[in-house]
Amino acid sequence: MKIEEIIKSTVSLDDAKKVILNIVYTQNVISDRFNELLKPYDLSSEQFNVLRILRGQKGNPANMCVIQERMVTKNSNTTRLIDKLLLKGLVTREVCPENRRKIEVLITEKGLNLLTELDPKVLEHEKSLASNLNQEEIILLNTLLEKYRTL
Amino acid sequence: MKIEEIIKSTVSLDDAKKVILNIVYTQNVISDRFNELLKPYDLSSEQFNVLRILRGQKGNPANMCVIQERMVTKNSNTTRLIDKLLLKGLVTREVCPENRRKIEVLITEKGLNLLTELDPKVLEHEKSLASNLNQEEIILLNTLLEKYRTL
DNA sequence: CTACAAATTTTGTTACAACAATAATGAAGA
């Protein structure tokens, strides 16, 4: 469905404007579907994102700074995000002994198991969204988006 | 900058995953810049969006349903959004006489003037974002995004 | 060794999003 129909625009839109609407709207579609996927697990997409960053650390602890800079959507209060994960027993949090300003966050077995359970569903989500584009088009889309946001 | 560098990923990512990250991240870039633009005017992007919908009505009032379905990002509580615009004197709100369940929202002179003031800045924002792509690439990007989100 | 600046995280506050529950009105049928 074209973006003009979606927002029921009566006038035809400039292409530069359309790109913005298309990106914003497509992001909403992605998020909505992803939140739907996560809902049964009582996990927000941000929380999931942090868990995956922690798994990517392969046993090394991550401090708040590291987590923040690896998040797609930078979130000013990582502390409270970690609080939630702590409550669910999905991560541990300890003061770093070398530098007591820092905090070491680690994913727990329970967190790892949850991710393992989610992995196939997330993969399916990613593949299903991209299923209307062939490999070449996907690569092209990546290139264009990267080029688009370069200032 | 490539999306892998941005999220400081150590492993190389699948293209289907990269598309998602690219769309989400690009949307963040767009929003951040747009909010920056609106900040001096004490207007949120949602509020701006509603004002533009109202101007698009060309004098005809819009009720809540109409506003909602034309918003790019559907927002469950349009009522409170309109409340804010009312407080600033940018819109009027009245009960529809034909059907008293409905509400007629209209943009005021003040609202129209604000939009007129913003128009060139918004245009500049749109053009500047798209400035790294030529016309052909922009159209291609629109096509690919539309195709991408089709289920 | 003290004082001051930088780095890192936490907390407070305000506003907004999501979702369900409620209210108000209208429409249609027994």
Place this chain on the structure above:
DNA sequence: TCTTCATTATTGTTGTAACAAAATTTGTAG
């Protein structure tokens, strides 16, 4: 007319986002 259902909008509640201010620890210049 009365009941019931559908439509439209508002409100309540809970959680989260944004942003600034504060707190804690470290490094360093005098």
